[in-house]
Amino acid sequence: MLQGSIVALITPFHNGAVDEKGFQDFVDWQIGQGTHGLVPCGTTGESPTLSHAEHKRVVELCVEAAKKRVPVVAGTGSNSTEEAIDFTRHAKKAGADAALVVCPYYNRPTQEGLYQHFKAIHDAAELPIIIYNIPIRTAVDMSVATMARLAQLPNIVGVKDATNDLGRPLRTRQVIGADFCMLSGEDVTALAFNAQGGVGCISVTANVAPRACADMQEAWLKGDTGRAMKINDRLAALHDALFVETSPAPVKYAVSLLGKATPEVRRPLVAATPDAQGKLQQAMRAAGLLN
Numbered sequence: 001m002l003q004g005s006i007v008a009l010i011t012p013f014h015n016g017a018v019d020e021k022g023f024q025d026f027v028d029w030q031i032g033q034g035t036h037g038l039v040p041c042g043t044t045g046e047s048p049t050l051s052h053a054e055h056k057r058v059v060e061l062c063v064e065a066a067k068k069r070v071p072v073v074a075g076t077g078s079n080s081t082e083e084a085i086d087f088t089r090h091a092k093k094a095g096a097d098a099a100l101v102v103c104p105y106y107n108r109p110t111q112e113g114l115y116q117h118f119k120a121i122h123d124a125a126e127l128p129i130i131i132y133n134i135p136i137r138t139a140v141d142m143s144v145a146t147m148a149r150l151a152q153l154p155n156i157v158g159v160k161d162a163t164n165d166l167g168r169p170l171r172t173r174q175v176i177g178a179d180f181c182m183l184s185g186e187d188v189t190a191l192a193f194n195a196q197g198g199v200g201c202i203s204v205t206a207n208v209a210p211r212a213c214a215d216m217q218e219a220w221l222k223g224d225t226g227r228a229m230k231i232n233d234r235l236a237a238l239h240d241a242l243f244v245e246t247s248p249a250p251v252k253y254a255v256s257l258l259g260k261a262t263p264e265v266r267r268p269l270v271a272a273t274p275d276a277q278g279k280l281q282q283a284m285r286a287a288g289l290l291n
Contacts, residue, residue: 001181002071002098002130002158003199003221004036005213007206008044010248011058012261018054019261024065026260031069034214035206038062039100041075041087043137044204044248049266052083056090063095073130073202077102081117088125098128100160100202105138111146122153129155134162134185144171151176160185160202166192173197187213188239191232194220204242208254209235209287234287241283245276254280257290 007030012019027038040062041047041055050058059074066072074096076087081104088099103109104117122129131150135141141163150156158181161168166189169182173196183200184193190201199221206213212231219228242250249265253272256263257280263271272280284290 001179001199002037002073002183003181004217005034005206005210006037006039006071006073006183006200006202007035007210007213008039008042008202008204009062010207010252010255010261011041011045011050012255013264013266014262016264016266018050018058020057020061022261023058024061026255027062027065029260030206030210031066033210034218035070035210036200036214036217037071037073038066039073039075039202042100042132042202043075043102043134044207044251045075046248046266046269047075047077049269052086055087056094059091059096060094071097073098073100075100075102075132076121077104077132079104079107081120084117084121085124088121088127088129092125092127096127098130098157099125100130100132102132102134103138103140103142105140108140111143114140114142114146115149118150118156119153122150122155127155128157130158130160130181130183131156132160132162132185134160136162136164144168144175147172148175151180157181158183161193161198162186164189166196169193169196169198187242188236191216191220191228204247204251205235205239207251208242208258208284209238209289212287237283238287238289241276241279244279245272250276250280253277254284257281257284
């Protein structure tokens with residue numbers, strides 16, 4: 001089962017192109033800092049503006065750099081079922097350990113449409129699938145009942161829950177059971193999510209503070225709630241600052257301050273404003289990441 005701090009990786013750019021070496025160096029740094037898993041080509045990786053060739057290449061680069069040291073959960077979602085099948089089949093071929101599949105965005109399918117979308121991907125690609133439920137971006141919320149129905153399929157193994165509803169993991173666990181892997185998609189409530197049955201977080205903050213995020217999750221899993229809460233308190237301002245403007249512009253700026261990537265994002269996103277930059281610098285100092 002996936003657990004702990006799993007980073008939703010940025011995709012570094014240099015002069016508009018994917019920085020392949022920079023990306024693999026970043027993956028290696030993440031693993032060295034204690035990160036427990038990697039998610040290439042999620043929302044934080046700017047998957048909507050990657051070409052299909054770039055998307056597949058980034059997954060391949062991640063698998064290659066990880067060298068089986070930690071699991072790779074490839075983002076393979078799309079609002080086109082056939083496109084999601086293609087990405088998921090590719091992830092399997094590339095050597096990914098699982099796929100993170102977002103609920104179809106913009107189309108606004110019914111609950112039956114959601115079920116049929118995920119079932120089609122499940123049936124077409126022999127790879128464990130994590131459902132990514134993030135209504136604020138997709139305009140559709142998968143119900144617990146639909147998730148329970150999907151969980152009966154052998155390769156639907158868990159959820160990245162970004163609903164920010166802390167009652168949701170409890171209700172999900174009661175209906176589906178403890179074997180269903182529940183991961184938070186919200187850094188600021190990740191510990192509270194664990195208290196309701198979660199086992200970790202697919203984290204944006206881990207791009208900037210991988211060691212702290214890993215230590216926090218490990219402390220929780222070991223039952224040292226006091227230490228986990230202390231680390232979370234130190235990271236609280238950073239959790240918020242990374243979303244002061246549309247992600248991943250803030251996180252890319254923060255990573256650039258660490259010298260790990262450029263702050264480049266692709267349009268329609270734009271670079272973090274001076275006001276956001278100031279808030280990020282302040283939050284990073286509070287977290288002990290900048291002198």
